[in-house]
Amino acid sequence: MRALRENPDDTAAAIRVIGALSGNSSRRQMRRFHGSERGARILREGRDLFDVLTDQERLEAMAPGSLGRTIVEWFKRENISTVGLVQASEAARDGKERNLDEGEQVYFSRLLNLHDVFHVLAGYDRDLRGEAAVLAFTVAQNYNRGVAYLVWNALRTEGWTSPGGKLIRDGYRRGRRAGPLMEQDWEALFELPIDEVRAELGVGAPPVYEQLRSAGAPALSA
Secondary structure, eight states, X not given: OHHHHHOTTOHHHHHHHHHHHOTTHHHHHHXXXXXXXXXXXXXXXXOOHHHHHXXXXXXXXXXXXXXXXXXXXXHHHTTOOHHHHHHHHHHHHTTTGGGOOHHHHHHHHHHHHHHHHHHHHHTOOXXXXXXXXXXXXXXXXXXXXXXXXXXXXXXXXXXXXXXXXXHHHHHHHHHHHSOOOTTSOHHHHTTSBHHHHHHHHTOOSOOOOOOOOOTTSOOOOO
């Protein structure tokens, strides 16, 4: 937490905090995922969204306005590279992969890589408020004590009734209203218009909010 306070953009530190505080909450969510028909099929097929999200040519070849094309454009604007995705993935696996079976590896990789998909789908950028809001959105979908702690800490910092606090609380409400997102066929949804996907899954229109960027945040690309 100290490292994260000193550098709010330290993804590896955030992942370590979540891992330290999660307890068994993620495994309970995984059992629920496995119990659904589509979730069980994803685990059997060993689908990994990482392969799609790091295939820039594939995403760029998708139609303008599609979810996949919007994601790769967001990656460029936020200066997110394939290398960065690899490093985040390695940080998440650090010291844990040997304790996971194949199905658990598929599930936790999907959970990690949906973070950026949720950013784009819900319309929250990588600024401090947007990160807190997308975490609130995520914890409403897949409860995790570590993520919930980060959301609570952000709410305490922003203030419950402040613009940032309202954005975070609205992110949680949107996550509660949306359909079950973990088990969706994202590989197919990436090809569809993003507004259509938002409507189909009950995510709603992206919010308009004032961003709050940390001092060390990467500069946005034009």
